[in-house]
Amino acid sequence: MTLQKSNSLNPHVSVDCVIFGFDNGQLQVLLIKRGNNNGALALPGDLIRNNENLDEAASRVLFELTGLRNIFLQQLRAFGNPERLEGNSDIQWLNSMREKPQARVITIAYYSIVKPGKLHPKPSSFASEVNWMPVLELPELAFDHNMIISQALDHLAASLKKEPLLAFEMLPRKFTFRQIQKLYEEVLNKKIDKRNFRKKLQTADILIPLNEKEVGVSHKPARYYQFDKKKIKTKGWL
Amino acid sequence: MTLQKSNSLNPHVSVDCVIFGFDNGQLQVLLIKRGNNNGALALPGDLIRNNENLDEAASRVLFELTGLRNIFLQQLRAFGNPERLEGNSDIQWLNSMREKPQARVITIAYYSIVKPGKLHPKPSSFASEVNWMPVLELPELAFDHNMIISQALDHLAASLKKEPLLAFEMLPRKFTFRQIQKLYEEVLNKKIDKRNFRKKLQTADILIPLNEKEVGVSHKPARYYQFDKKKIKTKGWL
Numbered sequence: 346m347t348l349q350k351s352n353s354l355n356p357h358v359s360v361d362c363v364i365f366g367f368d369n370g371q372l373q374v375l376l377i378k379r380g381n382n383n384g385a386l387a388l389p390g391d392l393i394r395n396n397e398n399l400d401e402a403a404s405r406v407l408f409e410l411t412g413l414r415n416i417f418l419q420q421l422r423a424f425g426n427p428e429r430l431e432g433n434s435d436i437q438w439l440n441s442m443r444e445k446p447q448a449r450v451i452t453i454a455y456y457s458i459v460k461p462g463k464l465h466p467k468p469s470s471f472a473s474e475v476n477w478m479p480v481l482e483l484p485e486l487a488f489d490h491n492m493i494i495s496q497a498l499d500h501l502a503a504s505l506k507k508e509p510l511l512a513f514e515m516l517p518r519k520f521t522f523r524q525i526q527k528l529y530e531e532v533l534n535k536k537i538d539k540r541n542f543r544k545k546l547q548t549a550d551i552l553i554p555l556n557e558k559e560v561g562v563s564h565k566p567a568r569y570y571q572f573d574k575k576k577i578k579t580k581g582w583l
Numbered sequence: 584m585t586l587q588k589s590n591s592l593n594p595h596v597s598v599d600c601v602i603f604g605f606d607n608g609q610l611q612v613l614l615i616k617r618g619n620n621n622g623a624l625a626l627p628g629d630l631i632r633n634n635e636n637l638d639e640a641a642s643r644v645l646f647e648l649t650g651l652r653n654i655f656l657q658q659l660r661a662f663g664n665p666e667r668l669e670g671n672s673d674i675q676w677l678n679s680m681r682e683k684p685q686a687r688v689i690t691i692a693y694y695s696i697v698k699p700g701k702l703h704p705k706p707s708s709f710a711s712e713v714n715w716m717p718v719l720e721l722p723e724l725a726f727d728h729n730m731i732i733s734q735a736l737d738h739l740a741a742s743l744k745k746e747p748l749l750a751f752e753m754l755p756r757k758f759t760f761r762q763i764q765k766l767y768e769e770v771l772n773k774k775i776d777k778r779n780f781r782k783k784l785q786t787a788d789i790l791i792p793l794n795e796k797e798v799g800v801s802h803k804p805a806r807y808y809q810f811d812k813k814k815i816k817t818k819g820w821l
Contacts, residue, residue: 398664
């Protein structure tokens with residue numbers, strides 16, 4: 346069993362990390378540019394090692410490609426379409442990078458929501474760049490990464506609908522009604538009726554109005570709010 | 584790429600199916616007995632084929648081992664502890680069954696909730712038996728299958744707390760208060776206060792009382808109810 350426990354790469358299973366953040370009024374996702382492949386964009390992802398478990402692999406791979414540590418990654422699900430690696434540019438890249446470029450690879454997707462302003466990703470390993478990109482304006486990405494992001498986004502939307510506390514993880518400490526509405530509009534990818542949304546927020550009774558308004562804006566300065574963390578709980582039916 | 588697309592087994596990735604049902608007042612899970620391995624109990628599971636996707640693999644494997652078709656299987660998550668196959672009895676079994684018994688196998692767990700009375704599982708392939716077993720009284724199972732079931736159960740409990748409609752999938756068409764309470768007690772693995780539970784059920788306003796009571800019971804006959812499907816919706820915060 347020695348070989349199996351080595352720290353060599355497992356050619357059959359990878360991890361991919363979907364890191365969402367909300368910045369400049371847009372929902373963003375962290376992407377790398379693959380150095381030796383005409384700059385194709387991809388999720389930070391790579392093969393697992395034989396001696397590590399999946400969660401460890403996700404953290405390691407994210408760190409190796411972007412320099413980010415201590416990101417709370419949750420497993421989303423596995424993606425295993427037998428044809429997921431067969432784009433022309435993907436095949437080229439696999440041939441240049443992998444010992445077994447023809448092996449079928451099942452990938453385990455992880456995701457996280459973060460505040461982009463607090464992070465300083467730096468490309469390394471086979472990443473030549475690492476950038477935040479607006480989720481609603483993505484080009485064609487490597488492998489099945491558009492689909493993985495789309496499923497992660499569905500998951501985020503469902504979570505935000507059920508649990509507004511998640512918005513707390515994505516907004517600055519203080520924010521305006523307009524900012525939280527914009528966050529929901531980006532995640533749900535639809536316009537939300539302003540009056541209705543504010544009424545629901547007020548009924549939910551989870552915001553504390555601050556004695557502070559925007560400054561230096563061209564429109565009427567809006568009030569800042571913060572979340573009342575004590576009032577937010579996942580409310581089940583039972 | 585011919586080899587890769589063949590329908591041969593992929594030695595590195597498997598699927599395992601957690602099928603929950605509620606019967607005789609107990610939460611049950613469907614298990615197979617491995618024919619040539621001193622009868623170790625396991626989830627219905629096996630290696631995927633190289634030319635099938637993960638969802639297809641789960642349906643095929645469940646059918647091959649238990650004869651069950653048309654079960655709605657949802658992916659739970661991947662399990663990839665590097666030591667998950669290293670129990671003594673598991674190593675023996677892998678040596679007798681697999682072409683590459685030492686390969687690390689990542690498994691993708693699927694789960695489903697069904698009504699056991701409507702199904703007639705029959706063992707085949709390497710399963711010598713297939714049986715419903717009470718989830719709260721499981722012996723030590725093959726591989727990491729106790730842990731997989733435990734995580735599937737956590738998922739089911741969280742879902743049932745949020746969405747009582749799921750109980751509809753597990754109960755007979757008509758049922759008593761006692762039956763639905765017992766279901767929740769089994770899934771949450773704790774006693775529930777009867778008066779409180781009934782009050783919550785009544786407030787939820789999802790049950791229709793029927794003009795029909797139990798017959799032939801030794802205790803006071805209880806009224807039957809059914810779910811009012813029209814009234815149950817997943818209620819999000821927004």
